[in-house]
Amino acid sequence: MPPQTMSAKTDATIGVNGTAKSASNQAPPPMALPANLKSDLLNKLSLKSFKLKTKQQELLLRVSILFLVYVLAFITRLFSVLRYESMIHEFDPYFNYRTTLFLTEKGFYEFWNWFDYESWYPLGRIVGGTLYPGLMVTAALIYWGLRFLRFAVHIREVCVLTAPFFASNTTLVAYFFGKEIWDSSAGLVAAALIAICPGYISRSVAGSYDNEGVAIFALLLTFYLFVKAVNTGSLTWSLASAFGYFYMVSAWGGYVFIINLIPLYVLVLLTTGRYSMRLYIAYNCMYVLGMLLAMQIRFVGFQHVQSGEHMAAMGVFFLMQVFYFLDWVKYLLSDKRLFETFLRITVTTTVGLAAVALGVGTASGYISPWTGRFYSLLDPTYAKDHIPIIASVSEHQPTAWSSFMFDFHILLFLFPAGLYFCFKRLTDATIFIVMYGLTSMYFAGVMVRLILVATPAVCLISAIAVSATVKNLAQLLRTKSKVTQGGSSKAASGSKASSKALLDQSQPFQRNGAIALLLGVFYLLSKYATHCTWVTSEAYSSPSIVLAARGAHGNKVIFDDYREAYFWLQQNTPTDAKVMSWWDYGYQITAMANRTVIVDNNTWNNTHIATVGRAMSSYEDEAYEIMRELDVGYVLVVFGGVTGYSSDDINKFLWMVRIGGGVFPVIKEPDYLVNGEYRVDKGAAPKMLNCLMYKLCYYRFGELMTEYGKPPGFDRARGVEIGNKDIKLEHLEEAFTTSNWIVRIYKVKPPNNRW
Amino acid sequence: MGRSSSTVKETQALFQSLRSAYAATPNNLKIIDLYVGFAVLTAVIQVVYMAVVGSFPFNSFLSGVLSCIGTAVLAVCLRIQVNKDNKEFKDVAPERAFADFILCNLVLHLVIMNFLG
Numbered sequence: 055m056p057p058q059t060m061s062a063k064t065d066a067t068i069g070v071n072g073t074a075k076s077a078s079n080q081a082p083p084p085m086a087l088p089a090n091l092k093s094d095l096l097n098k099l100s101l102k103s104f105k106l107k108t109k110q111q112e113l114l115l116r117v118s119i120l121f122l123v124y125v126l127a128f129i130t131r132l133f134s135v136l137r138y139e140s141m142i143h144e145f146d147p148y149f150n151y152r153t154t155l156f157l158t159e160k161g162f163y164e165f166w167n168w169f170d171y172e173s174w175y176p177l178g179r180i181v182g183g184t185l186y187p188g189l190m191v192t193a194a195l196i197y198w199g200l201r202f203l204r205f206a207v208h209i210r211e212v213c214v215l216t217a218p219f220f221a222s223n224t225t226l227v228a229y230f231f232g233k234e235i236w237d238s239s240a241g242l243v244a245a246a247l248i249a250i251c252p253g254y255i256s257r258s259v260a261g262s263y264d265n266e267g268v269a270i271f272a273l274l275l276t277f278y279l280f281v282k283a284v285n286t287g288s289l290t291w292s293l294a295s296a297f298g299y300f301y302m303v304s305a306w307g308g309y310v311f312i313i314n315l316i317p318l319y320v321l322v323l324l325t326t327g328r329y330s331m332r333l334y335i336a337y338n339c340m341y342v343l344g345m346l347l348a349m350q351i352r353f354v355g356f357q358h359v360q361s362g363e364h365m366a367a368m369g370v371f372f373l374m375q376v377f378y379f380l381d382w383v384k385y386l387l388s389d390k391r392l393f394e395t396f397l398r399i400t401v402t403t404t405v406g407l408a409a410v411a412l413g414v415g416t417a418s419g420y421i422s423p424w425t426g427r428f429y430s431l432l433d434p435t436y437a438k439d440h441i442p443i444i445a446s447v448s449e450h451q452p453t454a455w456s457s458f459m460f461d462f463h464i465l466l467f468l469f470p471a472g473l474y475f476c477f478k479r480l481t482d483a484t485i486f487i488v489m490y491g492l493t494s495m496y497f498a499g500v501m502v503r504l505i506l507v508a509t510p511a512v513c514l515i516s517a518i519a520v521s522a523t524v525k526n527l528a529q530l531l532r533t534k535s536k537v538t539q540g541g542s543s544k545a546a547s548g549s550k551a552s553s554k555a556l557l558d559q560s561q562p563f564q565r566n567g568a569i570a571l572l573l574g575v576f577y578l579l580s581k582y583a584t585h586c587t588w589v590t591s592e593a594y595s596s597p598s599i600v601l602a603a604r605g606a607h608g609n610k611v612i613f614d615d616y617r618e619a620y621f622w623l624q625q626n627t628p629t630d631a632k633v634m635s636w637w638d639y640g641y642q643i644t645a646m647a648n649r650t651v652i653v654d655n656n657t658w659n660n661t662h663i664a665t666v667g668r669a670m671s672s673y674e675d676e677a678y679e680i681m682r683e684l685d686v687g688y689v690l691v692v693f694g695g696v697t698g699y700s701s702d703d704i705n706k707f708l709w710m711v712r713i714g715g716g717v718f719p720v721i722k723e724p725d726y727l728v729n730g731e732y733r734v735d736k737g738a739a740p741k742m743l744n745c746l747m748y749k750l751c752y753y754r755f756g757e758l759m760t761e762y763g764k765p766p767g768f769d770r771a772r773g774v775e776i777g778n779k780d781i782k783l784e785h786l787e788e789a790f791t792t793s794n795w796i797v798r799i800y801k802v803k804p805p806n807n808r809w
Numbered sequence: 810m811g812r813s814s815s816t817v818k819e820t821q822a823l824f825q826s827l828r829s830a831y832a833a834t835p836n837n838l839k840i841i842d843l844y845v846g847f848a849v850l851t852a853v854i855q856v857v858y859m860a861v862v863g864s865f866p867f868n869s870f871l872s873g874v875l876s877c878i879g880t881a882v883l884a885v886c887l888r889i890q891v892n893k894d895n896k897e898f899k900d901v902a903p904e905r906a907f908a909d910f911i912l913c914n915l916v917l918h919l920v921i922m923n924f925l926g
Contacts, residue, residue: 097849148845287890287897287898288909289886289890289906289910289912289913290909291914292913293912293916295907295915330897331889331898332897334885334886335886335889335890338885338886339882339913340882342878342882342883342917343879343913343916343917343920345875346872346875346879346921347920348919349871350923350924356868359871360875378885383827386826386827386830387823387826387830391819391824392819392823394827395816395819395820395823396823419869474813517833631884762825769899
């Protein structure tokens with residue numbers, strides 16, 4: 055149509071600054087129409103009509119970059135699906151998968167009121183009230199949505215691909231967050247960095263159907279919405295952040311981080327004199343609505359008003375009211391002296407009341423102290439001494455430097471650089487990201503698992519560093535050309551010419567330096583991308599339930615023993631059989647073998663786990679009594695002696711002893727060690743050589759040749775020949791051993807007839 | 810002796826100037842202040858009742874108190890946004906502020922009704 059091509063032609067002539075002018079040159083004069091038509095046609099056919107305004111070019115670039123980053127984040131997590139198959143990884147995801155299956159089959163009402171009698175026999179577990187439903191509900195909604203559109207997907211496919219999908223969404227949120235904190239180019243870099251960062255990939259790879267996959271998206275979304283609310287002071291953004299917080303609470307227990315970081319941030323703003331009405335609106339709306347919404351999750355319950363971990367938020371809430379009140383009185387009073395009197399009275403009464411309330415609450419026990427899991431973050435040595443179950447989880451160990459380098463690569467030194475830039479331009483938003491970065495890095499140093507929480511902060515801050523640096527360098531490149539143009543067009547006075555000449559002399563060095571530094575930055579970023587892809591491919595894409603190794607001729611050998619054993623259990627045991635194993639395998643057994651287990655990964659009852667630990671570490675007769683009490687039909691152990699698999703039950707045995715010994719003093723750890731050393735060969739302690747776990751793992755192993763040139767009964771995982779080769783079982787019999795001896799199942803024999 | 814009388818005089822002057830300054834606030838803000846006062850008073854009455862009777866359905870008690878506190882806080886936010894003397898909120902139309910207030914109250918009371926038990 056004539057007006058459109060007209061404006062395109064004017065833009066082509068004006069060039070970069072065509073925004074204001076094009077609006078005024080809309081309709082051509084009527085008598086000029088025929089002549090313009092001809093030129094319009096020519097313009098349409100020529101390339102000039104394809105030239106977009108700069109703003110449109112920029113928008114196109116941004117949208118295409120975000121789209122590519124979105125796709126990249128999804129496909130880089132698909133290694134294990136391509137190499138093995140589309141299956142759920144590890145241990146915890148199997149429980150999530152089983153509950154999602156239950157939800158899609160039986161509906162919300164049954165799910166909410168589900169009492170699971172198939173785990174923690176004979177206690178059972180109230181599933182509806184002891185899980186975080188966010189992940190399951192999300193996957194179920196996606197599943198129902200796809201089904202509604204007549205895509206015949208299986209719920210397992212949806213579960214496997216939920217985490218990569220939400221990782222892609224996280225990159226979008228990171229873009230908007232970066233735009234809020236710094237500018238849109240920092241947002242783009244942040245999105246690109248977080249798409250491939252190994253710290254995040256480790257828990258969101260395809261098949262890792264765990265709470266963190268969804269929770270990190272919810273965390274970043276809540277933070278973004280809150281910072282947006284503080285920046286704009288609008289009630290709708292605060293409401294949105296309350297809903298984001300609700301999603302986070304429904305998804306992961308790590309929401310405690312949010313409910314402590316945001317009050318801490320508000321406190322920092324208050325003490326640095328940045329109190330404002332926008333902060334008041336944002337925090338109060340988010341706190342009240344967020345707290346109410348969070349209490350709708352049964353697992354969280356009344357913790358927001360009763361638990362010590364949530365008291366900081368309430369304290370800051372009351373503090374904000376005081377601040378607002380003082381601010382209002384100051385505005386009302388014109389006399390400064392009167393206000394100071396008022397201030398004194400108010401502050402003393404408030405502090406007094408707060409101290410009294412806190413003291414009474416804590417002393418009477420109404421406000422419960424910090425729970426062990428979170429207390430061990432403040433005091434890392436606490437778990438080792440008091441709660442061995444928390445200390446035994448490998449993810450709860452302190453982080454080594456190599457883990458930081460492995461998971462962050464160049465972001466590790468870009469993080470301090472970004473902090474420097476943030477401190478140069480301090481606004482409410484940059485203060486927030488600095489606090490998020492520092493607190494999350496501290497916690498990441500205490501526990502390996504929490505590197506995941508630090509990853510978005512590190513990516514955002516590093517993105518600020520990268521974006522600001524590249525912008526400065528590119529500006530150096532551009533100013534040189536501008537100055538030469540100016541210098542050549544102006545035939546000015548002598549002094550001006552000489553100063554320009556001086557400037558021209560230093561320009562080439564600056565320009566070359568800028569080009570060299572830019573090339574360096576691009577080199578670093580490309581190395582980062584290579585490292586991330588390598589790490590994802592080699593380290594974080596193994597399903598843990600299927601093991602792979604290189605055979606003698608370099609071919610890939612797959613060990614599918616776990617699923618073989620669970621399938622055998624499902625097919626060859628009565629449906630009400632109870633299986634006793636260490637708690638690691640509980641979720642997998644209930645999900646895949648569909649049998650009742652004694653303990654599983656939920657680890658909510660320490661005494662029950664200690665009972666199993668005691669049974670595993672006792673002599674066979676005592677263990678048989680315990681097994682009869684618990685109605686155990688089958689015992690499952692994991693043994694890596696034939697394949698060299700090192701995460702087997704013999705290596706975990708000392709934790710069984712410790713946890714069992716923590717509740718039953720009859721189990722003493724020194725009984726199983728020789729001079730403080732843990733051995734399984736001839737020099738091992740006699741209790742070790744005759745305990746149930748040893749017997750079950752090494753039954754008939756003494757006859758097996760595992761390696762050429764070594765004696766029979768050579769344990770490849772420990773690298774020694776075992777001590778007790780002649781094992782006789784009295785109350786159990788071997789039911790099944792998988793093809794690589796990784797999983798061994800024993801049947802518990804009924805008691806002998808009396809005579 | 811002299812000091813205490815001067816502090817008494819100071820507090821009296823304080824209250825007098827507060828009262829006179831408050832009388833000068835516009836009427837719409839005074840209505841919002843009245844609403845906030847009413848909500849807080851209701852919350853206090855509920856807490857006193859709980860202290861007398863006991864807190865057995867704790868979720869009901871919490872939902873009652875939090876609905877009062879919540880609506881009071883939201884009304885204060887409305888007051889901030891509607892007050893013509895606040896420079897930061899000059900370009901927020903009072904209708905928009907009121908619509909936000911209504912929306913947040915709607916969400917608040919829906920959640921309260923779910924939580925009431």
